[in-house]
Amino acid sequence: MLTYTTHLKKLVMPEYGRNIQRMVDHCLTIEDRAERTRCASTIIKTMETLFPSNTKAEEYRRKLWDHLAIMSDFKLDVDTEYDLIRPESFDEIPDPVSFDHVSSKYRHYGAYLEKMIERVATFEDGEERTNLILLLANHMKKLMLAVNKDGVEDEKIFKDLSILSHGAIRITPEQLKLHEFKVVAAPATGKKKKKK
Numbered sequence: 001m002l003t004y005t006t007h008l009k010k011l012v013m014p015e016y017g018r019n020i021q022r023m024v025d026h027c028l029t030i031e032d033r034a035e036r037t038r039c040a041s042t043i044i045k046t047m048e049t050l051f052p053s054n055t056k057a058e059e060y061r062r063k064l065w066d067h068l069a070i071m072s073d074f075k076l077d078v079d080t081e082y083d084l085i086r087p088e089s090f091d092e093i094p095d096p097v098s099f100d101h102v103s104s105k106y107r108h109y110g111a112y113l114e115k116m117i118e119r120v121a122t123f124e125d126g127e128e129r130t131n132l133i134l135l136l137a138n139h140m141k142k143l144m145l146a147v148n149k150d151g152v153e154d155e156k157i158f159k160d161l162s163i164l165s166h167g168a169i170r171i172t173p174e175q176l177k178l179h180e181f182k183v184v185a186a187p188a189t190g191k192k193k194k195k196k
Contacts, residue, residue, distance in 0.1 A: 012071050016047060024071045037078040043068060106160060108147045109140055114164055121168035133169055137161055138179050145181050154178045 011021055023043045030036040044064050053060040062082050069076055069084040076084070106114065117136055123129040137157050144152045157178060158171045 012073070013067055016050065016067070016071070020047060020050070021071060024068065024076075028072055028075055033077065033079070036076075037080070040068060040076060040078045040080070106164060109143055109160070109164070113139065113143070117161065117164045117169070118166075121165040133161070133171065134176060134178075137171070137176065141178050142181055 005018070008018070009021075011018060013021075020043065023039075023046070027036055027039040027043060030039055044061065047064050047067070048061075065080055065082045066085040074085075074087050104111075104114065113136065120129060120132045120136060123132070137154075140160065141152055141154070141157050144157065154173045154177070158173065158176075162170050
């Protein structure tokens with residue numbers, strides 16, 4: 001009779017596979033501490049072979065020892081140069097990340113673009129300011145096309161630019177011509193539809 005993996009014990013870390021888990025289970029049954037430590041080191045070397053890393057070797061080996069501790073359900077008692085991770089470390093709740101919740105009806109442009117517009121609005125008139133305004137306006141048009149596939153008039157972009165700059169940047173379509181962006185169609189999959 002076949003044994004299906006769905007009938008077997010659920011793997012704690014499935015990325016290492018069932019054979020590594022069996023090695024860890026066997027390591028837990030070894031009575032002699034020195035022999036158990038050698039077995040654990042061999043498992044770590046096997047894990048390194050399965051998943052070689054280009055990152056810093058010390059950090060990576062530390063991570064593998066932590067994974068070994070997790071797979072042994074924190075019951076592995078071996079001599080190692082690292083302090084093995086404890087189950088209590090999973091109980092710690094990280095500090096919440098604070099986000100700046102900026103409510104804007106121009107969210108499709110993004111907060112960074114709005115900040116750039118405010119910054120450019122403080123520049124003195126000149127070639128640099130004009131070039132930056134052109135770049136920002138073209139980028140705004142591109143972002144607007146992502147939301148509105150039917151097309152965007154330059155007037156709409158200039159109006160939004162004026163509002164976002166609090167009236168410091170006022171442009172008309174006669175003064176500045178924005179780039180015409182084309183919406184690219186999705187590539188064909190190569191499959192033909194069946195005729196009915």
